Amino acid sequence: MSPTQSTDVRQQTREQAEAHLRALVGPRDGQSDARLREDQWTAIEALAVDHRRSLVVQRTGWGKSAVYFVATLLLREAGAGPTVIVSPLLALMRNQIAAAERAGIRAVTINSTNIEDWQPIHDAIRAGEVDVLLVSPERLNNPGFRDEVLPKLAETCGLLVVDEAHCISDWGHDFRPDYRRIRTLLSDLPDGIPVLATTATANARVTADVAEQLGSVDESRGGRGEVLVLRGTLDRESxxxxxxxxxxxxxxxxxxxxxxxxxxxxxxxxxxxxxxxxxxxxxxxxxxxxxxxxxxxxxxxxxxxxxxxxxxxxxxxxxxxxxxxxxxxxxxxxxxxxxxxxxxxxxxxxxxxxxxxxxxxxxxxxxxxxxxxxxxxxxxYFASLAFPREELVRRTIDVLAAEGRPMSTAGLETYVELNRNRLETMLKVLDVDGAVRRVRGGWEATGRPWEYDAERYARVTEAREREQQAxxxxxxxxxxxxxxxxxxxxxxxxxxxxxxxxxxxxxxxxxxxxxxxxxxxxxLSRPGVVLEPRKMWPTALANLGVDLRGKIAEGASEGRAVARLTDLGYGQALRDLFRPGEPDGPVPVPLVKAVIEVLGDWRPAVDGIVVVDSATRATLTADLADGLARYLRVPVLGRYAIVDPSVEPGQGAMNSAQRVAAVGRRFRLEVPSSDDRPLEGRRVLVVDDLVATGWTMTLAAWAVRRAGATEVLPLALALQS
The missing domain is CATH 3.40.50.300 (P-loop containing nucleotide triphosphate hydrolases)
Known part of the structure; x- marks a missing residue:
């Protein structure tokens, strides 16, 4: 329909749209006489009549889902293919499917929880039996979906909807790298396919960024010019x-x-x-x-x-x-x-x-x-999880290039000191930027040049700091x-x-x-948090020269900590104790009482203690071990001692494989030379100040078990999270 289409025809289309709206909201809301607001109709008209790309920034509850469902029904009546909705959360998908079904819209979803349904869904799409397909952004970069399903969807879809579109922008509060893959999908759409992006939480900078990524459409290719941005009041009167x-x-x-x-x-x-x-x-x-x-x-x-x-x-x-x-x-x-x-x-x-x-x-x-x-x-803490330093990014690309074949994330962990989540997030960004590519079997380097945009990352960090102050x-x-x-x-x-x-x-x-x-x-004053023992060694430790794999056969039993650093009760006292720059010293009296209370509830039956050395809190750990020895009336039998101080405290803590290798180099179990097997047949309490990754405690327990102990019970003042 051209922009000059008669007013009568447009009015007729609006009447059809409002009939669909009434079916969508249904009698449950007592709105059998529901009518579209002018701004809603403007958005629907842009999509279903003029086939434009549009960004709708409207408050929660404004009716954004009504816009794309009504537009879907109009487009399907005109012979268009199914609508594809990129939606970030399962809860959101479930609500959208329920709303669609009320209007007689045949909606399905492809996500990580319904793998068994994927093939029947693909068959139904090919048969024209699906009006709306909801997919998570993570699906867009799944190799099979990206290479086999996505191109077909791009060819046949009648409308593309990007819900919660602020996730596209790294200026947004909830940036998700998978959303950047939508740019590829946009470029693959045939001419004249309308696109709708929606969000309730976008300031001017995020709005401009998302609109730019939606891109203007060349009128010569059947589009209708620049992206239409509809921004309404964000007041929430209720x-x-x-x-x-x-x-x-x-x-x-x-x-x-x-x-x-x-x-x-x-x-x-x-x-x-x-x-x-x-x-x-x-x-x-x-x-x-x-x-x-x-x-x-x-x-x-x-x-x-x-x-x-x-x-x-x-x-x-x-x-x-x-x-x-x-x-x-x-x-x-x-x-x-x-x-x-x-x-x-x-x-x-x-x-x-x-x-x-x-x-x-x-x-x-x-x-x-x-x-x-x-x-x-x-x-x-969450700010510390920002985009990694350039040397870590370069290291990742270099390792993939040198490998020359796909590597799993677990395999990459042994070469790059980042935890699994940060490594995955970084790889997704590099994938969107074209430096790496996700394939079956993991990730591979593309060989394309890539620049570390330090200035942009710094600006994003500064923006986050301004938001915190706000x-x-x-x-x-x-x-x-x-x-x-x-x-x-x-x-x-x-x-x-x-x-x-x-x-x-x-x-x-x-x-x-x-x-x-x-x-x-x-x-809150009731101390005691369970320390769950590690059950499996990290994958691909052989890459680091460590001959450990599979199940941890000689591991620790369930242990205890006074509290997590994030807890409401003892968390504050422990955060103060472990705050960087705090001087070393004996265990504070309130925490001594908390340890005694934990022991009273737990009642561990032990014959001796092994203490984990600390370079920064030597007095604290020694005082903790000595106090426990006096209270439990058992001897300190040994130390998990620092033998290589060149390995920094916390080195490798960003992922499990790196941490196991670092701890293995840094520590060694030491026991008195006067007794060949002082731990033989004993039940041992292994004592540490702070459990972060859990691998120091795991390796200490493993060493103590291999020295003959029948059981290891871990005890720490704090658990990091």
Whole structure:
């Protein structure tokens, strides 16, 4: 249809679109007379009538999915191929499929959890029986999917949708390298295929970056000119924002226990770490609240069930990490954040989970942020996972080039000092940049020239630091909180909301009961975290000259630590103890008491102690071992001693294979020469100060077992995560 198509025909198309909208929303929302808003119609018209590339930046709940589903139905009626939606999360996919089915749209998904369905889905697509295919961005760079399925989809699809498109931009708060592969897909689309990118969380810089990557379409090739950018107001009229500042973790937990029941409906309690979700959920259940923990470590089947329970109001809250995030579609009455995300943009996205739907109370949904001192430590940890230094990147490319054949990520780990996640992320970026290529069997070098864009990476780092400061400013501001968030997202219509705590529309009590504080304190002061033993040696250790493989036959039993560094209770004392630059010294008295309490609960039956040497905390570890020897009335039988100080503390810690090789060079078990086999037949407590990767403890236990010990029980002050 040309741009000059008659007004009558366009009006007829709009009427068809609105009929499809009514089928999509259905009677469940009481909207049998639903009509498209002008901005929604503008987007649909651009796609289904003018076949343009469009970027829609609109608040959560605006109706972005309605745009692409209605456009799909119009295009399919006109004979177009199926819509392909790139969607980042399984929860989002499930919601989108349910919405599509309500409108009679035949929707399917290809993701890592339904491999057995892939071939029938491919057959159904070829038979024209699929209207919408949802794929995860990771699928786009799976060799089989990329080389065999994707080209066919590009040839036949009628509409390409990129959901949560801020993930394309490394300026965005949730950049994902797999999303950059979409640029290749865009370039392979036939002329005149419309493209829609959508997001609710993009400031001006991210919007411009995504629009540029969508690219302008040459009119001579059947396109309609530049990318259409539709940016609306980001106000969320149904949200009331507030901050409650409490000094201690005990008070914050107590506030939840005292005030959770007051929050409208069901909701989400967001945490910054997996450990916090488990700890807080356990505590709230002990106080009679119906909650459950949810994170990326939760089994996929259980995650699905928990999402359904939350949407149906069968639980008061899910205590979740950001894994419960983008696109989760339910009517939620509140969001509480235990700890602040590292940017206002990320926070805006999380609070956007609340206040959707038509069954909210008249006053709307409540959004509460309870910041903590340790937030900045957690931000710093995640910031440390930025794009690696140039020498590590060059090393990776050189190793692949020298190998001359595909290498697995596990094999590469033995040559490059990066952990599995960072190595995978870096390889994906290099793949998009053309320096490496993912193939069956792993990765290979392409031989193409590649430049390390240090200036860009530095600018991204600086942007992250500004975002962190802006989050601190949000906590301290006396201005309207919704205005603040909208201003951070460059919303030109940002204005005072009249609903937040600073505007006088929300009155949040900071009071907590003495009983709740006491019980929270008792919960947090209960030390003891299980140290799970390593079961398998890393892959490809032979590449590093280490003759270890397969199952660890002579390993440790289950051990204990006082707490994780990220824990709410003893976590702060341990973070202070292990903070870089802190002087060495004996074990602080509160932690001595915590160790004794752990031993009282655990009751390990041991005959002696072996202590792991520390170059930086020699006094601390020696004092810990001596104190344990006196308390347990057993001797210190030996040391896992530093014999090669040229191997730096923590060397190789970025991945398991490198760490095993480094620890093997750095340490050796030493026992008194007066006794040939002092560990023979003994049960031994192996003592260390801090367990990070777990490999030092694993190798110490392995050495002690090989020296004749019948059992090794690990004990540490702290577990890093």
């Amino acid at each position: 949200l009331r924002l507030g901050v409650v500042r409490l000094k201690t973790a005990e008070q914050r937990l107590a506030w939840l226990a005292d005030h959770l029941a007051e929050q409208p409906g069901s909701g989400i309690i967001y945490c910054l770490t997996v450990a916090a979700t488990q700890e807080i959920a356990d505590y709230l259940r002990s106080r009679g609240h119906d909650v459950a923990a949810y994170s990326g470590q939760t089994d996929p089947t259980e995650r699905h069930a928990l999402e359904q329970d939350l949407a149906a109001g069968r639980v008061k809250a899910l205590v979740a990490t950001s894994a419960l995030g983008m696109g989760f579609d339910a009517t939620l009455g509140f969001v509480v954040n235990m700890g602040a995300p590292s940017s206002p943009v990320a926070y805006y996205q999380q609070v956007g989970r609340a206040g959707r739907g038509t069954t909210l109370p008249p006053e709307g949904a409540t959004v509460v942020l309870l910041p903590a001192i340790e937030d900045r430590d957690i931000w710093a 989050m601190l400013d949000y906590l301290a501001t006396d201005r309207c909180r919704m205005w603040f968030l909208r201003d951070q997202l460059d919303d030109p219509a940002a204005e005072e909301c009249g609903r937040c705590d600073n505007c006088g529309g929300l009155d949040l009590s900071a009071e907590v009961s003495a009983a709740a504080v006491e019980e929270a304190g008792a919960r």
